[in-house]
Amino acid sequence: MATQLAAQLYTVREFTKTEAGIAESLKKVRQLGYEAVQCSALGPISPAALKNLVDSEGITICATHTDYARMRDEPQAVIDEHQLWGCQHAAIGGIPGEYRSAEGFATFAKEASEVAARLAEGGVTFSYHNHSFELERFNGRTGLEILYAESDANYFKSELDTYWIQHGGGDAADWIRRLKGRAQIIHFKDMAMRGSTQRFAEVGEGNLNWPAILDACLYAGVEWYIVEQDSCYERDPFESLGISLRNLQAMGLS
Numbered sequence: 001m002a003t004q005l006a007a008q009l010y011t012v013r014e015f016t017k018t019e020a021g022i023a024e025s026l027k028k029v030r031q032l033g034y035e036a037v038q039c040s041a042l043g044p045i046s047p048a049a050l051k052n053l054v055d056s057e058g059i060t061i062c063a064t065h066t067d068y069a070r071m072r073d074e075p076q077a078v079i080d081e082h083q084l085w086g087c088q089h090a091a092i093g094g095i096p097g098e099y100r101s102a103e104g105f106a107t108f109a110k111e112a113s114e115v116a117a118r119l120a121e122g123g124v125t126f127s128y129h130n131h132s133f134e135l136e137r138f139n140g141r142t143g144l145e146i147l148y149a150e151s152d153a154n155y156f157k158s159e160l161d162t163y164w165i166q167h168g169g170g171d172a173a174d175w176i177r178r179l180k181g182r183a184q185i186i187h188f189k190d191m192a193m194r195g196s197t198q199r200f201a202e203v204g205e206g207n208l209n210w211p212a213i214l215d216a217c218l219y220a221g222v223e224w225y226i227v228e229q230d231s232c233y234e235r236d237p238f239e240s241l242g243i244s245l246r247n248l249q250a251m252g253l254s
Helices: 009-015 019-032 047-057 068-073 075-085 102-120 143-150 162-167 172-178 210-220 237-250
Strands: 005-008 036-039 060-065 089-092 125-129 156-161 185-188 190-194 197-201 224-227
Touching (some): 005 009, 005 060, 005 237, 009 237, 047 075, 060 075, 060 224, 068 075, 068 089, 068 102, 089 156, 102 125, 102 143, 102 156, 143 156, 156 162, 156 172, 162 190, 172 210
Parallel strands (some): 005 224, 036 060, 060 089, 089 125, 156 185
Antiparallel strands (some): 190 197
16 A cells, blocks of 8 residues: 555544535645645535546545445445545444434444444445544443444444543553454544643644554554544644644654
8 A cells, every 4th residue: 555644534524515616625734745645525526527627737646535324325325435545434424313322332333333344345444533522431431442342343443533531531542452353444533632622633743642642553453544534623624634744654654
């Protein structure tokens, strides 16, 4: 694989509301040095038009964020789109609200495993992206522990988010190691402090333990390191993506 680093387009979502904006944003991301992206929060665009845009820039779509209801109700359409793009990984942005209880996490784990098995028939993996609410404890187990314990490890994969694990009081490196074999894609973002307030930060500009995280990723078999920053505050989001890329390259990734 020529590259393992990718930009999550959610970071620049304010610029991808139209097809022209998507085209310009892909051009900028490629100029920064990224050769791959995760598609998320894009404005209206056909699968074929998106394919043409990424091909024209020499960009790989390594993953998407796809609505869970579409995965469940239109699995073949999701498979067809991902095959068109040459994209193996589809993730959901979080568990639907009605499942956010001890029983709900377990129920969702089983239901989503069935959805994931259907997608796997078409060569598409299903991954779960966490926030911090999944680290709430229910009878001694966190919601995230329930999800991975009660789901089918062959099909229900992870898109662990380093910032949100830390935000929930977890240890990102520990969680990555726990999910060995289920962590093909991961979200890299850092956490900094402004006074007593936690803030999103460019990778390497905050307080996360990146040497431990990178070691854990090697152990777990991570394929794609996807840079995401939910808010860049006063900084231009493209500049933030560039800072994270340069810092990760300095850490030895390419």
